[in-house]
Amino acid sequence: MYRYIPYSLIILATLLTLIAGAVWSTAWLWLLVLFVPLIALGAWDMRQTEHTLMRLYPVAAHVRWFFEWLRPFLREYLFDSDHEGRPFTHNQRALVYRRAKNVESAGAFGTEMDLHSPRYEWINHSIQAKHLGHTPRIRVGGDQCKQPYDASVLNISAMSFGSLSARAIEALNLGAQMGGFSQDTGEGGISPYHLKHGGDLVWELGTGYFGCRTAQGTFDADTFAAKAADDRVKMIEVKLSQGAKPGHGGLLPGAKVTPEIAEVRGVPVGQDVLSPPSHSAFDTPVGLLQFIARLRELSGGKPIGFKLCIGHRWEFLAITKAMLKTGITPDFIVIDGAEGGTGAAPVELSDHVGTPLREGLLFAVNCLLGTGLRDKVKLVAAGKIYDGHTMAANLALGADWCNAGRAFMFSAGCVQTKKCHTDRCPTGVATQDKLRQKGLVVADKGPRAYQFHRNTVRALLQYVGAAGLNDPSELEPRHLRIRTDENTVRSADSVYEFLAPGVLLDAPDETSLARWWAMADTDSFAPRPI
Numbered sequence: 001m002y003r004y005i006p007y008s009l010i011i012l013a014t015l016l017t018l019i020a021g022a023v024w025s026t027a028w029l030w031l032l033v034l035f036v037p038l039i040a041l042g043a044w045d046m047r048q049t050e051h052t053l054m055r056l057y058p059v060a061a062h063v064r065w066f067f068e069w070l071r072p073f074l075r076e077y078l079f080d081s082d083h084e085g086r087p088f089t090h091n092q093r094a095l096v097y098r099r100a101k102n103v104e105s106a107g108a109f110g111t112e113m114d115l116h117s118p119r120y121e122w123i124n125h126s127i128q129a130k131h132l133g134h135t136p137r138i139r140v141g142g143d144q145c146k147q148p149y150d151a152s153v154l155n156i157s158a159m160s161f162g163s164l165s166a167r168a169i170e171a172l173n174l175g176a177q178m179g180g181f182s183q184d185t186g187e188g189g190i191s192p193y194h195l196k197h198g199g200d201l202v203w204e205l206g207t208g209y210f211g212c213r214t215a216q217g218t219f220d221a222d223t224f225a226a227k228a229a230d231d232r233v234k235m236i237e238v239k240l241s242q243g244a245k246p247g248h249g250g251l252l253p254g255a256k257v258t259p260e261i262a263e264v265r266g267v268p269v270g271q272d273v274l275s276p277p278s279h280s281a282f283d284t285p286v287g288l289l290q291f292i293a294r295l296r297e298l299s300g301g302k303p304i305g306f307k308l309c310i311g312h313r314w315e316f317l318a319i320t321k322a323m324l325k326t327g328i329t330p331d332f333i334v335i336d337g338a339e340g341g342t343g344a345a346p347v348e349l350s351d352h353v354g355t356p357l358r359e360g361l362l363f364a365v366n367c368l369l370g371t372g373l374r375d376k377v378k379l380v381a382a383g384k385i386y387d388g389h390t391m392a393a394n395l396a397l398g399a400d401w402c403n404a405g406r407a408f409m410f411s412a413g414c415v416q417t418k419k420c421h422t423d424r425c426p427t428g429v430a431t432q433d434k435l436r437q438k439g440l441v442v443a444d445k446g447p448r449a450y451q452f453h454r455n456t457v458r459a460l461l462q463y464v465g466a467a468g469l470n471d472p473s474e475l476e477p478r479h480l481r482i483r484t485d486e487n488t489v490r491s492a493d494s495v496y497e498f499l500a501p502g503v504l505l506d507a508p509d510e511t512s513l514a515r516w517w518a519m520a521d522t523d524s525f526a527p528r529p530i
Helices: 002-023 026-047 052-056 062-079 090-100 166-179 221-228 259-265 285-298 313-326 347-352 357-370 388-396 406-411 442-466 514-519
Strands: 121-123 137-140 149-152 154-156 182-184 200-205 233-239 250-252 273-275 304-308 332-336 378-382 401-404 480-485 488-491
Touching: 002 026, 026 052, 090 406, 090 442, 121 388, 149 154, 149 182, 149 233, 154 166, 154 442, 166 182, 166 200, 166 406, 166 442, 182 233, 200 221, 221 233, 221 285, 233 285, 233 332, 285 304, 285 313, 304 378, 313 357, 313 514, 332 357, 357 378, 357 388, 388 401, 388 442, 388 480, 401 406, 406 442
Parallel strands: 154 182, 154 401, 182 200, 200 233, 233 304, 304 332, 332 378, 378 401
Antiparallel strands: 121 480, 137 149, 250 273, 480 488
16 A cells, blocks of 8 residues: 555565575665664554554654644745734834844835835824934833832833743843833743842732732732842833733643742742732722722822723723722833743634733723723833834823833844743743753843844934924824725824823713713722613
């Protein structure tokens, strides 16, 4: 049967090798080093019951698995164009690498973008363009905050020690210290590597309260207060959900809970650690704000905010209603887009759960505008931020600053092999394998994170100056132009709806949010019947 032809040829070649070795020269017998293992492999293939193809096509079927393994490398290095590849194209990654290495990132001969494709965007320039040389800072912290923080316009998104390696965390912290921007710890807690170089930190509290939890996994106020007092902790962020896997908790297997990770997270060594899908410290919108007020007091008045990927719209509106009811406002809100990154997530959650950044940011802007709260709360955009345009577009739509995660990973050496969940990251960025981490030299990668930040912010300022503006904070929706089809271009303020200040308080039924506003309940995240 033809299915066995390759295996039969191997057996025949083995017999001929034996004959040649006996008749002419024993040197022929060296071929048995190749043929005998293949015969043994074929015999095993036919006896095993797990893989049908190998049972029916002994030896030959392995060619399929070889090319399945090789396929991603062939696509990335040989067949994908400069503008293909997901989640980041070759050109997008190359831009980050050049800026991180402080290599000239100017392009030659003109743009490669299709300027007439739908969704192409640009910002109109001015005849009175300007050169901007200052470093933008955003003051975070309102009347309820005693220790406001001047944030950079670009900062490092939440990435935990455990998801990233110790050396990657340390390198990013060194870059943050050099460039005067902040590093979000992620929900894994504050590790020694976050503290080593003195970079500014945003301490993220997830549902597991790692680093400030009781033995039962609940919030420990005393431990929190002691760690929040550290001068390197500039702000605290309560994580409600994450863009890449919203509504999903997590389980860290006991085998991965090393003594070092156990100490950082405040959990027992070698035992499974659960991150619940929701918080135990509060269960209502009012409770969330009371928790924020408590954290602000325990931290000595540092800025407190929360992060979420927009899900049920009535839930976010319920939080804004609770702000009005209690008089408690967060100092900042991070809007995490569904296109954001993660070390590991169920595919369905990454692909089909959660609101993309642009829609989520616009919704949050309208909720705060409509309730008259926009001036009290800073908004942060997070989700595939990597260059001056992605920053400027989000700033124009209402963000006060941007956070980037994977772009900073690229600056530290990540090559997008997408093996973060396997602990086999080839560049030492997303692995706890000590041998693999040795390839990441902190003294080299820290300055690269700094240079990426500096050059990207510089590109943003060039972009803003070309529009004739004095500061990124002056960007407005009208500055962003969007091609809606081949022959139509509109400004963002005519493509998207922006509510009038206070309209949800005065005339909610006249807005597109009327239905969700009616469903929002300050005492429950569940919707009111309407």
